[in-house]
Amino acid sequence: MTRTFALSIAYDGTDFAGWQVQPGQETIQGTLQRAILRSTQQDVTVTGSGRTDAGVHALAQVASCRFATWTASTDALLKAINSRLPDTVVVTEVHDAPQDFHAIRDAIGKRYRYQIQVRQQRDPFGHRYRWRLRRNVDVAAMQSAAAKIIGHRDFASFESAGAARKSSVRDVRDCQVIPAPDYETSGHLAIEVEANGFLYNMVRNIVGTLVEVGYGKQTPAWIDEVLGQKNRIYAGQAAPPQGLFLKEVYYRPGFLPA
Amino acid sequence: MTRTFALSIAYDGTDFAGWQVQPGQETIQGTLQRAILRSTQQDVTVTGSGRTDAGVHALAQVASCRFATWTASTDALLKAINSRLPDTVVVTEVHDAPQDFHAIRDAIGKRYRYQIQVRQQRDPFGHRYRWRLRRNVDVAAMQSAAAKIIGHRDFASFESAGAARKSSVRDVRDCQVIPAPDYETSGHLAIEVEANGFLYNMVRNIVGTLVEVGYGKQTPAWIDEVLGQKNRIYAGQAAPPQGLFLKEVYYRPGFLPA
Incomplete structure (x- = not known):
């Protein structure tokens, strides 16, 4: 009898061509499947809750996978897989899941974090994990703009071409612009967005748009206009991949063991 | 008339073959000299306060260099050099220095920081900057042992082969084992060592030795024995390079403009 597991995975996406297996490329999914095969x-096919792009990271990606046979503990499986993974990918949790658990289909929401460094000198230890802005930003204006993103809306203006979706309506539950406690000296700023689902490049497009407001090129009220246009060309440029982290994936309460 | 500058430089040493220029290898010194030539x-020869090994980082390496002509400001020079440096190397300060300033000869001390992660799960975002220990350590025992390192002593037991020195006596002014405020959850621990000068691999040999004490293989009193032997074979193994940061280089007060 097969046994289905839910994995929680953290990775530094810098040196990978994204999540999904692609011929001749190092991907997170391919790396995990190879580690499982070897150990x-x-x-086994490892199905992620979503495909992160090249250079995008995860603090807690969730994946489902079904084993033909695994009679040892989940902890033994975690250790076995981790023993064959590179330093940049780690399985942080393994749980037994319902037989038909499917990490994409069963997800009811996700939270992303986007990290920015404003204006301070380049940080040789942070460039893999932050978008560095060349000019100061108006954080309060960005916070006002972010509040306008929240809600049940058509986010077509924030969807990059390339993915077929039945609808571009999503329920954004939270959108916060969070300066670090030491923001004045570090320039560290994060934007977190939580929704029931995301369109292609949606977070990076939202971040790029909020930065336009931060630079004073647009007012917070402009966000309503952009949303109303339902056309990608009205929003700001996409932020680069290195600042983006998949922070959390949500499932129905009790559906996955804690 | 030539003009001498003191540069402060931060770098992620992970992808470099150390500080010093070597044929056919990417080094920090070579990268800086090429950036200066291009900009x-x-x-110009960039003389660092010391040669960091492959994989070792710097928060504030100091280097001296003499320009045949530079009539613009130090800030213009800083921007020019940084415009040609990769993301992993940054010049954080440029100061005018006395004509004969020499970053090695004039240094009166240095402080290194060594970063450890104890026992917690692998951190895909931290593996470039921490040595990960597989077992718990006794922090209090390591702190007692570290206190015994401080003083004017012969550190021959902590000197790796490969460098010719007149004397292996050094003045260690400080040696601290510092658990992070969130040590219980993060397992982050740092060891900082300050001295008037360091022997080859001295910090990594001290760290490896303190970890032996942390593991309970030896008592803090063993440090006195090791020092007394004045022979490298009595100390612990060298800690790996990725945890080591050159944190500060000291010069005589007033010798360099602040």
Whole structure:
């Protein structure tokens, strides 16, 4: 009898061509599947809750996978897989899941974090994990603009081409612009967005648009206009991938063991 | 008339073959000299306060260099050099220095920081900057042992082969084992060592030795024995390079403009 697991995975996406397996490229999914094959001799498909792009990171990506046989503990499986992973990818949790658990289909929401460094000198230890802005930003204006993103809306203006979706309406539950406690000296700023689902490049497009407001090129009220146009060309440029982290994936309460 | 500058430089040493220029290898010194040549058309030797090894980082390396001609401001020079440096190397300060300033000869001390992660799960975002220990350590025992390192002593037991020195006596002014405020959850621990000068691999040999004490393989009193032997074979193994940061270089007060 097969056994289905839910994995929680953290990774530094800098040196990977994104989540999804692609011929001739190092991907997170391919790296995980190879580690599982080598450590358990089982050829398993690891289904992520979503495909992160090249250079995008995860603090807690969730993936489902079904094993033909695994009679040892979840902890033994976690250790086995981690023993074959590179330093940049780690399985942080393994849980038994319902037989038909599917990490994409069963997800009811996600939270992303986007990290920015404003104007301070380049940080050689942070460039893999932050978008560095060349000019100061008006944080209060960005916070006002972010509040306008929240709600049940058509986010077509924030969807990059390339993905087919039935609808571009999403429920954004939270959108925060969060300066670090030491913002004055570090220039560290994060933008967190939580929604029931995301369109292609939606977070990076939102971040790029909020930065236009931060630079004073547009007012917070402009966000309503952009949303109303339902056309990608009205929003700001997409922010680069290195600042983006998939922070959390949500499932129905009790659906996955804690 | 030539003009001498003192540069302060931060770098992520992970992808470099150390500080010093070596044929066919990417080094920090080589990268800086090439950036200066490209941005100022001057072929300048950049003399660091010391040679960091492959994989070792710097928060504030100091280097001296003499320009045949530079009539613009120090800030213009800083911007020119940084415009040609990769993301992993940044010149954080440029100061005018006395004509004969020499970053090695004039240094009166240095402080290194060594970063450890104890036992917690692998951190894909931290592996470039921390040595990960597989077992718990006794922090209080390591702190007692560290206190025994401080003083004017012969550190021959902590000197790796490969460097010719007149004397292996050094004045260690400080040696601290510092758990992070969130140590219980993060496992982050740092060891900082300050001295008037360091022998080859001295900090990494001290750290490896303190970890032996932390593991309970030796008592803090063993440090006195190791020092007394004046022979490298009595100390612990060298800690790996990725945890080590050159944190500060000291010069005589007033010798360099602040």
